[in-house]
Amino acid sequence: MQETRLDTARIRAARPVIDPIFLDSPLYPCEALEPVLGCTVSIKLETANPVRSFKARGTELVASMLADNGPRAVVCASAGNLGQALAWSGRGRGLDVTVVASRFATAAKLDRIRALDARLELVDGDHEMARERAAAIARRDGIRLLEDSLDVETCEGAATIGLELVDTAPAFDTVLIALGGGALATGVGHVMKALAPEVEVICVQPLGAPAMTHSWRRRRVVTTDSTDTIADGVAGRRPIPAVLNDLLLVADDAVLVQETSIIAGMRMLLDHAGLVVEPSAALGLAAILEDRDRFAGRHVVTIVCGSNVDVDAYHRWVRVERSAWPTAEF
Amino acid sequence: MQETRLDTARIRAARPVIDPIFLDSPLYPCEALEPVLGCTVSIKLETANPVRSFKARGTELVASMLADNGPRAVVCASAGNLGQALAWSGRGRGLDVTVVASRFATAAKLDRIRALDARLELVDGDHEMARERAAAIARRDGIRLLEDSLDVETCEGAATIGLELVDTAPAFDTVLIALGGGALATGVGHVMKALAPEVEVICVQPLGAPAMTHSWRRRRVVTTDSTDTIADGVAGRRPIPAVLNDLLLVADDAVLVQETSIIAGMRMLLDHAGLVVEPSAALGLAAILEDRDRFAGRHVVTIVCGSNVDVDAYHRWVRVERSAWPTAEF
Numbered sequence: 001m002q003e004t005r006l007d008t009a010r011i012r013a014a015r016p017v018i019d020p021i022f023l024d025s026p027l028y029p030c031e032a033l034e035p036v037l038g039c040t041v042s043i044k045l046e047t048a049n050p051v052r053s054f055k056a057r058g059t060e061l062v063a064s065m066l067a068d069n070g071p072r073a074v075v076c077a078s079a080g081n082l083g084q085a086l087a088w089s090g091r092g093r094g095l096d097v098t099v100v101a102s103r104f105a106t107a108a109k110l111d112r113i114r115a116l117d118a119r120l121e122l123v124d125g126d127h128e129m130a131r132e133r134a135a136a137i138a139r140r141d142g143i144r145l146l147e148d149s150l151d152v153e154t155c156e157g158a159a160t161i162g163l164e165l166v167d168t169a170p171a172f173d174t175v176l177i178a179l180g181g182g183a184l185a186t187g188v189g190h191v192m193k194a195l196a197p198e199v200e201v202i203c204v205q206p207l208g209a210p211a212m213t214h215s216w217r218r219r220r221v222v223t224t225d226s227t228d229t230i231a232d233g234v235a236g237r238r239p240i241p242a243v244l245n246d247l248l249l250v251a252d253d254a255v256l257v258q259e260t261s262i263i264a265g266m267r268m269l270l271d272h273a274g275l276v277v278e279p280s281a282a283l284g285l286a287a288i289l290e291d292r293d294r295f296a297g298r299h300v301v302t303i304v305c306g307s308n309v310d311v312d313a314y315h316r317w318v319r320v321e322r323s324a325w326p327t328a329e330f
Numbered sequence: 331m332q333e334t335r336l337d338t339a340r341i342r343a344a345r346p347v348i349d350p351i352f353l354d355s356p357l358y359p360c361e362a363l364e365p366v367l368g369c370t371v372s373i374k375l376e377t378a379n380p381v382r383s384f385k386a387r388g389t390e391l392v393a394s395m396l397a398d399n400g401p402r403a404v405v406c407a408s409a410g411n412l413g414q415a416l417a418w419s420g421r422g423r424g425l426d427v428t429v430v431a432s433r434f435a436t437a438a439k440l441d442r443i444r445a446l447d448a449r450l451e452l453v454d455g456d457h458e459m460a461r462e463r464a465a466a467i468a469r470r471d472g473i474r475l476l477e478d479s480l481d482v483e484t485c486e487g488a489a490t491i492g493l494e495l496v497d498t499a500p501a502f503d504t505v506l507i508a509l510g511g512g513a514l515a516t517g518v519g520h521v522m523k524a525l526a527p528e529v530e531v532i533c534v535q536p537l538g539a540p541a542m543t544h545s546w547r548r549r550r551v552v553t554t555d556s557t558d559t560i561a562d563g564v565a566g567r568r569p570i571p572a573v574l575n576d577l578l579l580v581a582d583d584a585v586l587v588q589e590t591s592i593i594a595g596m597r598m599l600l601d602h603a604g605l606v607v608e609p610s611a612a613l614g615l616a617a618i619l620e621d622r623d624r625f626a627g628r629h630v631v632t633i634v635c636g637s638n639v640d641v642d643a644y645h646r647w648v649r650v651e652r653s654a655w656p657t658a659e660f
Binding site: 021024025026027028029030031032043045047048049050052112115116270271274275276277307308309311 | 351354355356357358359360361362373375377378379380382442445446600601604605606607637638639641
């Protein structure tokens with residue numbers, strides 16, 4: 001295939017750099033989901049670690065490089081999970097970490113970033129404004145700007161999940177990947193295409209934040225003016241051209257799902273798997289719910305990519321869901 | 331030390347027999363719990379596997395032995411988790427599995443046992459009656475009786491958790507272990523005493539099911555007439571003498587906790603760790619809540635041993651808890 005920016009040998013070499021606490025996350029079939037979804041669903045659980053998301057796989061690489069021979073200060077924009085991960089990876093290596101986030105970001109994520117000793121700067125706008133502000137800080141202070149999905153370490157860190165999927169029997173048919181900026185999708189997708197090309201790579205994005213999916217479908221960057229989704233972790237408006245190029249090489253499909261399906265997916269993971277997840281982590285189940293025929297009888301892996309939620313919002317979502325979707329239907 | 335029935339070399343040899351899907355479960359500090367509990371809490375997460383509890387570590391050993399050279403049929407009494415684990419381990423090896431349970435057992439556990447193709451027989455009494463009935467079935471049919479905690483494989487399977495705790499840096503001060511029949515406590519406790527004797531081994535049981543704790547304190551078997559706890563997984567009344575003997579050798583303390591503390595622990599794991607757990611899995615946090623001074627500043631590992639709950643009961647518990655224990659207090 002045409003080559004992505006990612007490199008399989010570098011991805012393998014990344015494993016020993018990443019704190020093992022983030023590696024070899026659980027991968028297991030959740031049989032209780034089978035009768036309700038009509039397919040075999042295996043969960044790749046990226047939430048049972050100190051930052052409750054997969055993002056530290058990438059920030060470990062970045063922080064390790066900076067600690068070895070880079071500037072000791074780094075800034076990133078984040079919806080919350082990247083910032084938390086960078087704060088964790090930076091703290092252990094004595095780095096000076098600044099995170100820029102929207103003041104509308106999930107409060108639980110912002111609280112954790114502060115608790116991890118990072119400097120937190122809030123902007124009165126959305127994630128795209130946070131990205132601009134982070135870039136301005138980097139220019140002003142001459143420090144490293146970490147850009148999620150553009151910096152290849154964020155993609156190759158996420159790609160170590162792909163290695164673990166490939167190395168763990170039994171085989172599966174499809175992997176469902178939350179699509180936001182594209183680090184997770186291009187990372188895991190790259191490994192699948194390189195090492196398990198028979199596996200179908202399907203990216204899933206909310207209808208309310210469809211920029212990357214529209215871009216993938218039209219094979220050129222499509223931006224949107226706003227986003228409207230509870231899946232804060234994937235709510236971007238301006239896809240990065242280099243990331244789109246990679247995504248075009250590795251994704252077999254990109255689908256959009258409704259908010260009600262995301263909430264139904266969250267509720268199912270709570271009821272049938274005992275997992276509290278953030279909306280982005282339920283995108284995979286939402287995709288199955290919206291197209292059961294497509295997945296019927298298949299073995300699907302879904303990456304449960306984060307669990308940082310505001311507790312009250314979470315309970316409000318899953319409670320609403322219970323009345324909106326009769327139990328009998330699932 | 332005086333020797334338990336367990337053998338460290340056999341425990342090491344058990345690892346390759348157990349399906350890797352149950353091994354090397356996540357172990358990670360949950361910093362969000364620190365400010366509310368006043369100590370460092372690391373979670374050993376035994377719920378991210380196909381049966382959502384640690385019990386399959388033991389049933390893998392038993393089922394493997396039976397598949398190799400034993401009778402092809404096996405029966406056990408179970409509050410639900412052992413039965414589910416034996417059904418899983420037996421199904422993959424073509425064994426004929428019967429589980430006897432109380433008809434008052436957690437419905438979600440019974441549903442999963444049935445779904446895993448085991449024969450399920452319900453008795454109109456508590457877990458001790460299920461034990462008697464399972465023994466009668468074994469005698470009648472001439473099949474293998476698996477007795478939790480008495481059969482050393484159940485203890486040595488659980489003990490593989492101890493190996494993982496010892497092998498994973500950093501060091502910790504205390505391990506909190508749910509105490510029921512004693513397989514988990516004697517298993518993990520044995521490994522601690524053998525390989526990390528500086529670690530304090532504290533067993534935790536509900537005040538409403540205190541038989542083993544009373545027995546440990548008096549150094550002789552003490553039975554109770556009934557149990558009254560939501561922690562169904564540890565609600566035994568008749569400790570097994572051989573297991574008590576082992577527990578006396580490996581436990582540094584055994585403490586009893588109130589139901590309100592168990593529920594507060596469940597709520598904390600939900601709110602601060604994003605984990606739905608069954609009551610037995612919250613015993614460790616309950617112990618910290620009831621004696622904060624004892625654990626202040628220490629590094630405590632708590633084994634989150636299971637997450638099989640009835641969803642409605644779970645929500646009822648944690649909702650009640652929220653009003654009963656003001657948020658400000660934790």
